[in-house]
Amino acid sequence: MDHLSFKTVSVNKANANKGWVVIDAGDNTLGRLSSQIANILRGKHKPSFTPNSDCGDSVIVINADKLRVTGKKMTEKIYVSHSGYPGGQKRKSMREVMEKSSTRVIEHAVRGMLPHNRLGREQFRSLFVYEGAEHPHQAQQPAAVDLTNL
Secondary structure: OHHHOOOOOOOOOOOOOOOEEEEEOOOOEHHHHHHHHHHHHHOOOOOOOOOOOOOOOEEEEEOHHHOEOOOOHHHHOEEEEEOOOOOOEEEEEHHHHHHHOOHHHHHHHHHHHOOOOHHHHHHHOOEEEOOOOOOOOHHHOOEEOOHHHO
16 A cells, blocks of 8 residues: 555755756747746746745746837836835836846846745845846856747
């Protein structure tokens, strides 16, 4: 009877098998790309997924400046920030944010798809977004991932 029983493995920080992944954001749409990145950061693509621990991989996103958006999002999507002072609310369109730094658009979208607690903040620290095709994480030997087969 022992061969039919399975033990549920609960992954924690000590035995999490974390790796590094490179994703090319060129010619991908923002929402589809961000949801796939959030799943990899959480570890939902692994059979040993544990919802209450950080068991996901570290993600490197390259070519963030070639990101595509559909419809009128470039002009009509508004990013709102607040300085904390009265009257300190600032509004910027997606075009203005992407002109300054196209990495912030991906980071903002992925952050909204992660849990809004300590675990989500810890998982978000594993995301590295770069505008060009180069990244400084060659020593980690990241594996290139094609998002169509996840």
